[in-house]
Amino acid sequence: MDILSNLALGFSIALSPWTLMLAVIGCFIGTIVGALPGLGPSNGVALLIPITFSMGLDATAALVLLTSVYYGAMYGGRISSILLNIPGDEPAMMTTLDGYPMARAGRAGDALVISGVASFVGALFATIALALVAPMLARVAYLFGPAEYFALYLLAFSTLGGIASKNQAKAALASAIGLGIAMIGLDNSSGFPRFTGGNLHLADGVDFLVAIVGLFAVSEVFVFIESHGKGSAIGVKLDRVTIPWRDIWVTRWTMLRSSVLGFIAGVLPGAGASLGSFLTYMMEKSIAGPKGGFGTGVVKGVAAPEAGNNSAAGGALVPMLTLGVPGSGTTAVLLAVLMTLNITPGPTLFANRPDVVWGLIASLLIANFVLLLMNVPLVKIFVKVLSVPANLLLPGVMMVSFVGIYSLTGSYFDLLLMVAFGVMGWLFRKLDIPTVPVILGILLGNAMENNLRQAMTLSNGEWQYLFSSGISITLWSAAVLGFVAPLFLRRIIKRPATPMEAMGEHEGTPPPKQRTD
Amino acid sequence: MRGATRVNLSKGKGDRLFGVVVVLGALAYANAALNLQVGFLTDPVGSKTFPLLVAGVCLICGLVMVLKPDPDPKFPSGATWGLMAVAVLTLVAYAYMLKPLGFLLPTTVAAAILSYLIEPRAKFAALAGIGLSIGLFVLFRFVLGLGLVGLPRGL
Incomplete structure (x- = not known):
């Protein structure tokens, strides 16, 4: 078995005390980041990237740390969903639907434990599936030429925009803006500057880390200034946490089904964890039927989305590692990590750097067990984090962003650019324009253009070459379908009530008694 | 629709x-x-x-x-626009000051202003500024080993 020897290699790297320590630290920071409302996996990883690099960690160590943060944040997102009815991050939104009613009914501890176990099942399934599927997909990826890659990038943009957003025009605009920003700098085939306006600072192009930290972290501060810190930092106390073995047993099939579906949703380029939790919740809701009582605080309603989104988080790593196309916002950020480390994702990664791939997979497996321990018996530590007030937390986030970018680039110009991206992120969020496609555009823009140019050079300028292979035709069709289909599906499938609406339904009942002492 | x-x-x-x-x-x-x-x-x-x-x-x-515009979101009121403008100006000034003045002074001021903008509690904001500036300096300089300059070079 190839996989076993590969895993053995991975564990020989991941089990060193240094890597193990980084994984534990990453899990801890990640869970905190995930639990804090307003900071999700993408912000968390984005904030830490510049710092990680300034510390001079090597490739494997940096990857282990940052992916542990990623997995940790996926676990942590549920904590504020359940206790505050505020999703700690977007994928945890579905967890509010049953998690918060459970907390109101005095079962906050049970909900946290069940969702923690569900997260573990989902993430473990996904990591194992990743180890099995990724090498296979990597072999398929060898068949990809420039025309296929161009179509694949297009597919990523169209599904990311199509499925994840409410307005196709805005999603497409976000992608195009990102691609447009990527063009800034020296043209790598002619060597002449493009769109720099004569500014020397822009000759190297816009650093994607600056854009990521600006859009994901700095913009958060403006959001909080606008809301005056409302909706965060409510003092929450949790009485005691016991393990509801019966409930966990009852949800075993829910967890497994959701893990499988979530993984598939994660692998699809552009779809990601939010779709995973949405689909799994809807699936379990329809399996249970009206008698299932979904939305009133049932354990399956907590287990399904958590297994789903954690499994999708692992699934999203598959296209990122094998094709270099991220399946979600956070994997886009992780792609930025790889690119900064000079690691080119794709099929060659599996052949040339097995230490990176398998070290990563092994450390994900380890991170899962660490996270289960942190999130079930030790969950009370993270609940305390929720009481950090916004007027301390957000200035802190801002200062960390500045230090990170400054220590990485040492340029005031990049700091100004970061602030500009922060303002842009706030405005886009206000207008409901997704920001993840912008990041994806900046990350993939140059590769996309290069592939187009290479394809055209290979074919001597024949445009038909772009549609000449079976793979590229499939990808083009999927891209068109992924962009157009949601226009129609959106009328048929109604999204379930958002947390706010769900809260409205309970207006008659008294507010939950969260301070138990 | x-x-x-x-x-x-x-x-x-x-x-x-x-x-x-x-x-x-x-x-x-x-x-x-x-x-x-x-x-x-x-x-x-x-x-x-x-x-x-x-x-x-x-x-x-x-x-x-x-x-085909979407319905408008809730835009902030005039006063809030002012607060956000102050925030942007603070950050721009911070970006320019970080190098000449070192980490500690600009960070204290910028963090305190941001904290005050989120919630106008002057004492808390001042303490948050001082605490964040010293805490993060210790964390970055001594724990993570980043080469931050604490004070202006003249001092």
Whole structure:
């Protein structure tokens, strides 16, 4: 078995005390980041990237740390969903639907434990599936030429925009803006500057880390200034946490089904964890039927989305590692990590750097067990984090962003650019324009253009070459379908009530008694 | 889907305005692309095609936003716009000051202002500024080993 020897290699790297320590630290920071409302996996990883690099960690160590943060944040997102009815991050939104009613009914501890176990099942399934599927997909990826890659990038943009957003025009605009920003700098085939306006600072192009930290972290501060810190930092106390073995047993099939579906949703380029939790919740809701009582605080309603989104988080790593196309916002950020480390994702990664791939997979497996321990018996530590007030937390986030970018680039110009991206992120969020496609555009823009140019050079300028292979035709069709289909599906499938609406339904009942002492 | 609301021009102002900005930006971008310097040896696609495609997509999307705007979000009130402007100015000043003045002083001031903007509690904000500045300096300089300069070089 190839996989076993590969895993053995991975564990020989991941089990060193240094890597193990980084994984534990990453899990801890990640869970905190995930639990804090307003900071999700993408912000968390984005904030830490510049710092990680300034510390001079090597490739494997940096990857282990940052992916542990990623997995940790996926676990942590549920904590504020359940206790505050505020999703700690977007994928945890579905967890509010049953998690918060459970907390109101005095079962906050049970909900946290069940969702923690569900997260573990989902993430473990996904990591194992990743180890099995990724090498296979990597072999398929060898068949990809420039025309296929161009179509694949297009597919990523169209599904990311199509499925994840409410307005196709805005999603497409976000992608195009990102691609447009990527063009800034020296043209790598002619060597002449493009769109720099004569500014020397822009000759190297816009650093994607600056854009990521600006859009994901700095913009958060403006959001909080606008809301005056409302909706965060409510003092929450949790009485005691016991393990509801019966409930966990009852949800075993829910967890497994959701893990499988979530993984598939994660692998699809552009779809990601939010779709995973949405689909799994809807699936379990329809399996249970009206008698299932979904939305009133049932354990399956907590287990399904958590297994789903954690499994999708692992699934999203598959296209990122094998094709270099991220399946979600956070994997886009992780792609930025790889690119900064000079690691080119794709099929060659599996052949040339097995230490990176398998070290990563092994450390994900380890991170899962660490996270289960942190999130079930030790969950009370993270609940305390929720009481950090916004007027301390957000200035802190801002200062960390500045230090990170400054220590990485040492340029005031990049700091100004970061602030500009922060303002842009706030405005886009206000207008409901997704920001993840912008990041994806900046990350993939140059590769996309290069592939187009290479394809055209290979074919001597024949445009038909772009549609000449079976793979590229499939990808083009999927891209068109992924962009157009949601226009129609959106009328048929109604999204379930958002947390706010769900809260409205309970207006008659008294507010939950969260301070138990 | 939202056909009934679209007759009223005052609805969806945000989207319309932004759409106009996008259209103008796309035209400017396309113009810049057309005037790009091109080398002697070029491939069939060249340096201009891809940027022009991107500008085209932006143009279409901008037009769609002008013609079919979504309902407006809740925009902040006048006072809040002022607060956000102060925040941006603070951050810009911080970006310029970080190098000449070192980490500690600008960070204390900037963090305190941001904290005050989020929630106007002066004492808390001042303490948050001092605490964050010292705490983060210790963390970055001594725990993570980043080369931060604490105070202005003259001191």
